[in-house]
Amino acid sequence: MAQLALALDVLSRERALGLARELAGLVPWCKVGLALFTLVGPALPEALKNMGYKIFLDLKFYDIPRTVGQAVRAAAACGADMLTVHCQGGERMCLAAVENLAGMERRPLIFGVTALTSFGQGEMPGVAADPEDFALSLAGRAEAWGLDGVVCSGFEVAHVKRNCPDLLCLVPGIRPAGLVEDDQRRVVTPAAAVKDGADFLVAGRPIIESPSPRSAAEKILQEMSQQK
DSSP: OOEEEEEOOOSOHHHHHHHHHHHTTTOOEEEEEHHHHHHHOTHHHHHHHHTTOEEEEEEEEOSOHHHHHHHHHHHHHTTOSEEEEEGGGOHHHHHHHHHHHTTOTTOOEEEEEOSOTTOOTTOSTTOOSOHHHHHHHHHHHHHHTTOSEEEOOTTTHHHHHHHOTTSEEEEOOBOOTTOOOOSOSSOBOHHHHHHTTOSEEEEOHHHHTSSSHHHHHHHHHHHHHTTO
């Protein structure tokens, strides 16, 4: 069954921990992204793990192979259970990430970022292909490079699963039914993502900006369960 990750896209350690406490026991994963990790550092993942969460460290590593290899080992040392690299970093970079985690007793899952869900048609610099087609092309390469899964929009999940059935799919930009879109362009509902085969769903603003974050998370989980 698909699992939900709470995106702690806030700029305060206290706010992040407060949200985590409110949703403890309901949502299994917390996503710590670039802004919050830069502000707070590795102490936050440790505190979240002590609450019982699994940690999705979403730093989207993209650099020369040696640096990315070192970075993923550092992420694992911070307690990451899942992390991200950019597929556009290419084969050598992604292989370095995989190789540097080889042999670990509790190795984090490595997900490759394909096309960011904020991109619309014609908005990716230097890429003429549709975001969906570009994402599918990168997903096929990610499997060959040994990554565990890919980050893609809900529009690509069914295609990825059809062509790469062993590849896990993580879908950000989740918006419950009836909620308006924002700067995320390629968004889907929880039910649609699960129906198409998503393994992990990530939701931030629909939960953290709600007057009742726990109720908002419960609504998303309910929509997810309708497609079991």
